[in-house]
Amino acid sequence: MWNRFKPDLKLRLTLRVAAISALCFTAIAAYFLVEADRSVHARIDAIAALAARTLELQHNKIQWVNNPRSEFPDLDSVAASVMTPGLCLAFRSGNGDVVQRFCGGAPNADGEPPRVFAAFYRSLFDPGREAVRPVESRGAKVGEAVVWIDPAVLTAQAWHEAGRLMAALAIALPLLCALVYAALARALRPTQVVRAGLERIAANDLTARLPPFDLAELSAIREVFNHLAETLATTLAERSELTRKLIALQDDERRHLARELHDEFGQSLAAIRALAASARHTAAQDCPALLAECDGIARTATDMMETLRGALFRLRPPDVDELGLVASLEGLVAGWNGRSRGRPRFDVRFDGAFENLPAAVGAGLYRIVQEALTNAAKHAGATRVTLELAARKVAGNEDRVIELCIADDGRLGDAAVKSGMGLLGMRERVAALGGRLSFETGPDRGATLRVVIPALADPIVMERAA
Template identity: 35%
Template structure:
């Protein structure tokens, strides 16, 4: 998950948690406030009724035999003023039916949703009834009972929650937007660091990350720059070592080809000549003449095999004939093999003149190894070698591609024994180029892009 999205989601979770806590606190506080208002209303109504009682008793002579306690006229505006909104007060005089009076039940907020009513009832339950005597000095005067109306209490709680939620939601949205903007600005260096790591992965060791005011990002930047420097040095050393190994390899091939030509080739020629002499002198010995002819034929086959090996080992052809002629001879040699059913084609686009000698030799070896892999890891009938002079991002380069119809797969080529693809990749990397192996329509396509550098320059970086 994106770090920015991850942090924003966490921030949203914290905001929702805070909103939930705020709603819970508002509900608890509203519940307590309603209970306090009910108790206060009971006290105020009891005091008011007590004053009315004594007024009726003293001023009007309300004491009679029918009524031990006078019943004052208490359903008045004066009594309503002392009852909190949403509270119902019940006055129970002695030997008289209870009288109930509620204050402003319908004026408290809008009706609450059913789910809120269910949750509120489940969490808080019923309100406690609060009882107060009308007069402590006259217990028979009656009792005053106060309790919040359930519907009015729920509407009041819903009104408080709606107000808090609306204000808190606006504040949370504003804080969330500002926090998201600040988080995005704080994470902007991460994009630059990722882009730098991607360039490092492509082999661009010249790029350096800038410094940052944030300590953590600045430490990451310095660590990446140090890693880039070490990778550049290591890559340069590896490229130099690879080039030197290829030079040694070519020198060994030349020495081996020279020894095979001078020693083994002359010995085969001598064996063939002796077999011919034996065959001519053994006219009266048919069996001996037949053995001599067999020796002569075997020496011819060995000489042909030796010439093929010398053709693969020698690099003087590239140095003497040039790259184009050497590639033409390479393809012609594959087509001349009798046991091969595939047809090899060469397509040269542009002029290959001016290619540095070392680069030309590597291009020849790459083409040679690609043709060998195409013939070895499949049963192709058509193999095409294309060498093209191209302009790659403003630099002169040579594109080499070999495509076959042998039905091979990338997985089979990757797990094939030997070091053919590895050697090709090392050669291309040492020249500062890039190698791609893809699935063709009927087989496999190997393509290499090799930039042309002056012979005195060595590649500083080798893109992967």
């Protein structure tokens, strides 16, 4: 569920590009504001220097012509050439009084910037700063030429320039994000092919291979992926071959052990029973007190014979190829019901025809059922075990599969036992037959074993698996 809310790589990279672009626009805006402030102060410095030089010339001219009635200071000529809206030009006498001042226009009230921006701009740039140049005559200071620009005008101009940049950002950023997302979607399209290949590998399709890619990084991934798939296929094939050999060796050992027990141990028990019967016959004539001991020996030998018969049946099951899978499984279930005396209760149901199964499939299914029933009865403490075997056609073709389902209501505390070596052996048998096995436990108790095996397979593989 959490993966549904995670942004994909395209969206994440697009958001990062958008954030970097916004930072770049902010840096550009800050640069333009700094350059504009520097240009303004350079201009008013130049105007102040021009005004001071003009006033010095005026003052020197008065002294040359000795005409005290000439007006001083006279800033009209300077103001006429440099005056712009918001610019203020003044002459300040030596005692600090402003003798003459000119100001050009007033800030436009309709274009006033927000107060927050105005306070921020004034705290950074000090737009009302004056440019002052001394006015000297014959080495003596007669006053100062002062130039400044109305802070409201500078703030409004800065807001106007910032607004233009923000408008450009509002238009360019969404377009940039759309182009980046489209480019990333096109560039990352091959990752869907990689994902599909991984899903096929996860589904045990080891024939999956990735096609060539244009990008060097994806080409490197392709080479590693294909090499891994080939290595995994080879490894699993070798493992399956080893598993088939181990299963065949195990079955051979079981048959050999069953033969040894039947020939040696079985004959010894039969001899003990015969000797016990002979001893009882002799005791009945000569020593009646030994009759009880003779009967005990006979019962013990009989019980051991029954135990041996059950062990032989488990080691060497009936010939499934001759009796058929259905009859063999019915006999197996009937034997469990007889030995357990109804606790647990074993039920078996069949659906479909099982007459033409390969011998290896029938023998493998019998061994799987035998192991599963043993786990359910001895380790899980189940009270009811249900076995269902069905032969079904695969959708889209004429091939058949055998579906086996064994469910019990046993304790979950012994799930580790049920999923241990017994389940491992069943997995190996199923894998050798080219099938699939799943093991599920219920929320409170009980477990279900499901096996799906193809009804037709390679005869050589089946012969090895048998």
